[in-house]
Amino acid sequence: MDRTILFHIFAAVLFLYIFPITCLSKTSTNITTDQYALLALKSSIALPPDHILVNNWIATTPTLVCDWVGVTCGKLHRRVAALDLPNMGLIGTIPPHLGNLSFLVRLNITNNGFYGDLLAELANIRRLQYVDVSLNNFGGPIPHWFGAFPKLVFLNVQNNSFSGSIPQDFGNLQSLKVLIMQFNQFTGCIPPTIFNMSSLEVLAFTGNSLSGNLPANMCSYLPNLKSLYLSVNYLEGQFPPGLQECSKLQVLSLSVNQFTGRIPSKIGNLTMLKQLYLGGNSLEGEIPREFGQLVNLELLALGHAGLTGLIPSLLFNMSSLEEIYLQANNFSGSLPRNICPRPLLRVLDIGRNKLTGNIPSGVGNCTALSTIDLQENNFTGNPI
Numbered sequence: 001m002d003r004t005i006l007f008h009i010f011a012a013v014l015f016l017y018i019f020p021i022t023c024l025s026k027t028s029t030n031i032t033t034d035q036y037a038l039l040a041l042k043s044s045i046a047l048p049p050d051h052i053l054v055n056n057w058i059a060t061t062p063t064l065v066c067d068w069v070g071v072t073c074g075k076l077h078r079r080v081a082a083l084d085l086p087n088m089g090l091i092g093t094i095p096p097h098l099g100n101l102s103f104l105v106r107l108n109i110t111n112n113g114f115y116g117d118l119l120a121e122l123a124n125i126r127r128l129q130y131v132d133v134s135l136n137n138f139g140g141p142i143p144h145w146f147g148a149f150p151k152l153v154f155l156n157v158q159n160n161s162f163s164g165s166i167p168q169d170f171g172n173l174q175s176l177k178v179l180i181m182q183f184n185q186f187t188g189c190i191p192p193t194i195f196n197m198s199s200l201e202v203l204a205f206t207g208n209s210l211s212g213n214l215p216a217n218m219c220s221y222l223p224n225l226k227s228l229y230l231s232v233n234y235l236e237g238q239f240p241p242g243l244q245e246c247s248k249l250q251v252l253s254l255s256v257n258q259f260t261g262r263i264p265s266k267i268g269n270l271t272m273l274k275q276l277y278l279g280g281n282s283l284e285g286e287i288p289r290e291f292g293q294l295v296n297l298e299l300l301a302l303g304h305a306g307l308t309g310l311i312p313s314l315l316f317n318m319s320s321l322e323e324i325y326l327q328a329n330n331f332s333g334s335l336p337r338n339i340c341p342r343p344l345l346r347v348l349d350i351g352r353n354k355l356t357g358n359i360p361s362g363v364g365n366c367t368a369l370s371t372i373d374l375q376e377n378n379f380t381g382n383p384i
């Protein structure tokens with residue numbers, strides 16, 4: 001035989017056999033690996049004998065794994081693509097084998113009793129897009145490698161006992177839309193890189209021990225942000241002057257921190273706002289007149305905030321406002337006669353201020369009102 005032909009045959013053999021083998025050897029996982037990983041997960045959970053997983057997740061023909069409770073396989077590749085085990089009373093740890101589910105896109109184990117930390121092995125799951133481990137007992141620091149998931153869209157770790165600082169690397173998550181880390185024990189500053197995730201729509205850090213100032217330009221790179229929850233932390237300094245650049249904000253929650261200074265009048269430019277929480281800070285000055293532009297505002301919470309001056313009568317003309325909390329400030333002067341020109345108002349809490357004058361006669365028009373607190377003011381006239 002011709003040497004060239006021999007060479008071609010040799011090359012073909014090399015291509016058909018050796019190349020795929022060397023190629024596969026890098027990611028030599030298959031549905032059997034997936035079954036092995038899930039069985040490892042099962043054995044790291046303390047299951048009561050009557051739990052649905054006990055007789056459902058059992059070693060079998062590997063392809064049948066796709067029919068197990070909580071498991072969804074991809075239509076084409078028939079590998080485990082989603083693991084949905086919410087609200088199942090699962091108490092245990094995450095075994096390193098879970099990192100072998102290399103086709104996993106969604107991991108949802110919310111509202112169980114998982115504990116321990118999130119293992120480095122999970123970093124191997126490069127396809128992850130949705131991770132919900134909220135309402136468990138995980139602890140320790142959030143592994144910085146979360147910042148290396150190129151496709152992550154949704155991360156919810158709320159209501160665990162995670163501690164340590166928020167990893168800077170999160171700034172690399174350019175596809176991330178939802179980041180919920182509230183009600184944990186995070187400390188330190190919010191890294192400036194967090195405010196650089198331009199796809200972000202929801203950012204929630206309420207109920208941690210975060211400190212420091214917010215960057216003045218924090219909204220410059222967050223054009224899509226709809227909800228910002230930073231309440232109940234130790235954040236300080238003035239409200240960032242550039243807040244109005246988060247022009248799509250619907251919920252702004254900065255209450256119960258150590259913010260100081262005046263409420264920036266530019267908040268009036270956030271015309272999509274539905275809920276504004278700024279109470280429980282050490283502010284000064286008045287409610288800016290510009291709040292009258294917040295035509296979509298449904299809830300205004302400014303209690304315990306050190307505010308002074310009159311309660312602007314335009315507040316009561318805002319067509320959408322349903323709940324007003326202005327208690328425990330130093331507001332003075334009297335209320336407008338008709339506080340319910342549009343009878344949407346459900347809650348009016350203006351107790352513990354220095355308001356004077358008559359209790360507004362128009363209060364009878366507030367047909368939707370379910371809670372009213374006028375206590376500890378200097379009103380004259382009959383209390384209602």
Ligand SMILES: *[C@@H]1O[C@H](CO)[C@@H](O)[C@H](O)[C@H]1NC(C)=O
Pocket residue numbers: 028029033036037096097098099100121
């Ligand atoms: C899966 O992961 C475990 C632990 O990380 C490892 O020991 C095992 O060799 C991996 N591979 C397969 C094919 O299960």
Ligand SMILES: *[C@@H]1O[C@H](CO)[C@@H](O)[C@H](O)[C@H]1NC(C)=O
Pocket residue numbers: 086106108109110130131132154
């Ligand atoms: C996880 O499951 C819960 C309960 O079914 C659901 O509300 C939540 O949206 C799910 N999260 C994700 C990321 O799919």
Ligand SMILES: *[C@@H]1O[C@H](CO)[C@@H](O)[C@H](O)[C@H]1NC(C)=O
Pocket residue numbers: 171192193196221
């Ligand atoms: C934010 O992103 C911009 C543009 O990609 C970059 O120039 C800047 O250094 C980043 N800032 C931070 C704090 O990461």
Ligand SMILES: *[C@@H]1O[C@H](CO)[C@@H](O)[C@H](O)[C@H]1NC(C)=O
Pocket residue numbers: 268269290
């Ligand atoms: C903010 O609102 C003021 C009116 O109070 C208006 O003059 C200004 O153009 C607005 N700015 C932006 C950026 O929308």
